[in-house]
Amino acid sequence: MTRSNVIVVGAGFGGLASAIRLQAAGQQVTLLEKRAQPGGRAGQIKTNGFTFDTGPSIITAPHLLEELWSGAGARLQDDVDLLALTPYYRIYFADGRYFDYGGTPQQVEAQLRSFDPGAVDGYRRFMHATRRIYQRAFEDLANQSFHRLSTFVKLVPELLRLNAAQSVYDFVSRFFRDPQLRSVFSFHPLFIGGNPFRASAIYSIVPYLERQGGVWFARGGMYSVVQAMHRLFERLGGRVRLSAPVEQVLIDDTKRAVGVRLRSGETLAADAVVLNADVTSAYTQLVPARFRTRMTDRRLRRYRYSMSCFLLYLGLDRQYPDRLLHHTIVMAARYRGLIRDIFDGHGLPPDMSLYLHAPTRSDPSMAPAGGESLYVLAPVPHLGAGIDWRSQAQAFRDRIVQFLEHDFGLTGLQESIRAERWFTPLDFRDDLSSYLGSAFSIEPTLLQSGWFRPHNVSEDVAGLYLVGAGTHPGAGLPGVLLSAKITSELIAQELPATMQPLLAENAAV
Ligand SMILES: Cc1cc2nc3c(=O)[nH]c(=O)nc-3n(C[C@H](O)[C@H](O)[C@H](O)COP(=O)(O)OP(=O)(O)OC[C@H]3O[C@@H](n4cnc5c(N)ncnc54)[C@H](O)[C@@H]3O)c2cc1C
Incomplete structure (x- = not known):
């Protein structure tokens, strides 16, 4: 040995x-x-001159x-x-409006005013409240091992004072009235497999974390x-x-x-x-x-296991600079209902929210000149929902491309595809050995x-x-x-x- x-x-x-x-x-x-x-x-994945990150971006x-x-x-x-990104991401809503999220507090506040003039005060209070949670939960507690129950029990009263028993969405709703702004400041748990309607308010620190440390691309x-x-x-x-x-x-x-x-x-x-x-x-x-x-x-x-993802990697011979920033999020009209379908549903939801990664905005070497290595992430239920990805993957892929081309405005998308791969919950299970094909585990x-x-x-x-x-x-x-x-x-x-x-x-x- x-x-x-x-x-x-x-x-x-x-x-x-x-x-x-x-x-x-x-x-x-x-x-x-x-x-x-x-x-x-x-x-x-590297193919035909296109370079794709397969997961985190x-x-x-x-x-x-x-x-x-x-x-x-x-x-x-x-x-x-x-490389620092500004804005961090653009969030499109189903009514065509978008919110460019991130940058200096002044830039964020200008965006907020265009949605709800009263939101600036709410945003400042939200940042103040999440700073408190960040300092305690992220800087102190996340560094500690919680393998002893006694260590954890001692902290319960403090966690409750930090609103840990409330969901991220309910916590965010205390600061913002506008439904679209509530989704802008509450969707972040999805990045780590959390459901905004049941993840603890402790997870609402991400906007604060981003404002403190920025959002970066390597x-x-x-x-x-x-x-x-x-x-x-x-x-x-x-x-x-x-x-x-x-x-x-x-x-x-x-x-x-x-x-x-x-x-x-x-x-x-x-x-x-x-x-x-x-x-x-x-x-x-x-x-x-x-x-x-x-x-x-x-x-x-x-x-309870977090959702999975269907990932589509498209090498394109053109770019969409007016529609796609480096990070773009496309929200469906339904928020709570769609999230329920993704976490607790038994089939594929009828509508879709997508995350799009277009890294050539910051680094042209990721695709051949003038092209785009576009990565599309659709959150989907994990394998416990019983979806047969062997028979459904192609149709789901077609739905995504149709949606992006005809509803979202990536004109000519299908005909510009020069390279293509996808990764389904079955690949999370078989290739990455992930239980139930969950993308983020527990x-x-x-x-x-x-x-x-x-x-x-x-x-x-x-x-x-x-x-x-x-x-x-x-x-x-x-x-x-x-x-x-x-x-x-x-x-x-x-x-x-x-x-x-x-x-x-x-x-x-
Ligand atoms: C699509 C997607 C997008 C994401 N986006 C972001 C993001 O933008 N920012 C962010 O911060 N986080 C993001 N995340 C979350 C983040 O990527 C993950 O939480 C993190 O990468 C998980 O790392 P890990 O150390 O748990 O290991 P994993 O990445 O799960 O790696 C485990 C490794 O163990 C190997 N392995 C399994 N079984 C065996 C075995 N028997 N023998 C040897 N090796 C084995 C696997 O092959 C794998 O390489 C994203 C996740 C996904 C799925």
């Missing part, structure tokens, strides 16, 4: 970030990824990436070129951040093995993780194992049930957050740790980067490093 101190299973953002942190702290880390490319949901809280790099003795700006696409993390980890001496699916975590008689067995039959020994693969699939498929008295299959299946609700969410350290098996979207604090790059920080700190408490930790000042020279 080959030996490492720590094995990380899965090279998503969470796996890469924890591998970097642990390697920089003096552990010898091996990172195993089942796919041929790192990044997980943050993958890349919006960078918020860039300080978390800077902190990751500086902890490894490096500087983010040497490896990644971040030149070359999100995948350039993944590649930079991969290189940083290898520079530190870490080992990456791609196309190396793990079949089982090896556990000894004392109920301690001692390594992994790959699907190839090869076994690798380690002092600790970190699972970044989707938490439910990882537990149910890689950790034998006889070792799990707390995280049983039954308990894992009882969680839904972020109050009773599935903090102590209630799968912990960053196993309650059943010693030496087994977890990181990523389904664990505390949750999905989205900020959440996942924080989970990597928590997990690596828990490991550092248990495992003495065997190599000399990398000190930032040494490495920077």
Whole structure:
């Protein structure tokens, strides 16, 4: 058996970030990824001169990436070129109006006045209220491991004071009267798989987070951040093995993780194992049930899972600069009803809300000259809704293209397509091993957050740790980067490093 101190299973953002942190702290880390490319949901497709990010495209809280790099003795700006976006996104409504969201407070307030002159005061109060939540919930609490119930219980009164028991939509409605503005300031939980009508008001901090840290794009696409993390980890001496699916975590008689067995039959020994693969699939498929008295299959299946996505990647031989900004959101006339259909429905909704990513607005190298690598995201129910994507994908794709061309105004869209791929909930399940094909794992609700969410350290098996979207604090790059920080700190408490930790000042020279 080959030996490492720590094995990380899965090279998503969470796996890469924890591998970097642990390697920089003096552990010898091996990172195993089942796919041929790192990044997980943050993958890349290159075809016919078009470059597509497959999943995340919006960078918020860039300080978390800077902190990751500086902890490894490096500087983010040497490896990644971040471009600030203004406005952050354009939001179109079904009546043809749009809201250019983001930029300076003055720019936002000018937009608000055009919707509702009274909204500026509401916006200022909303920012003030969300700053309070941000300082406590994001800066203090999201950094903590909630694997002990006592830590969580002590905070309950404070969480209630921060309106945690209220939904994001109800909280936002206290500040805005206009229904369209209520959707502008409440849709953000969707970015992390949350339902605005039941995600806790704690998740209403995103507009504040965006105003504080901006919204960014990495030149070359999100995948350039993944590649930079991969290189940083290898520079530190870490080992990456791609196309190396793990079949089982090896556990000894004392109920301690001692390594992994790959699907190839090869076994690798380690002092600790970190699972970044989707938490439910990882537990149910890689950790034998006889070792799990707390995280049983039954308990894992009882969680409520977030929605999935249908993703369409279109390489176009033209651009639509007047309709598409770098990030564009197209809202259907129905808001509450459509969200109910996506989270709790049993078929595809009749109408659609879409997110469109047109990265050539900021980086022309993402498509051949004059072309566009357009990515369309339609939120759809997860596989529990029983939709047969093998028979429905083509028709759904046609509906999206028809809608964009004839209703939204991307004239000539169908005939300008030069490259095309799609990714359905079945691919989330089969390619990314995501339970129920959910795009964001366990839904972020109050009773599935903090102590209630799968912990960053196993309650059943010693030496087994977890990181990523389904664990505390949750999905989205900020959440996942924080989970990597928590997990690596828990490991550092248990495992003495065997190599000399990398000190930032040494490495920077
Ligand atoms: C379409 C989409 C758009 C998004 N947009 C944004 C955005 O704009 N901004 C943002 O901040 N967040 C966004 N998110 C959320 C964010 O992308 C995710 O929360 C985050 O990338 C998840 O990272 P993770 O560490 O949990 O790992 P994942 O990306 O889930 O990676 C897990 C890895 O484990 C591997 N794996 C699984 N099983 C095994 C095994 N047995 N052996 C070895 N490897 C295995 C998988 O192949 C995968 O590579 C988006 C998500 C989606 C789906």
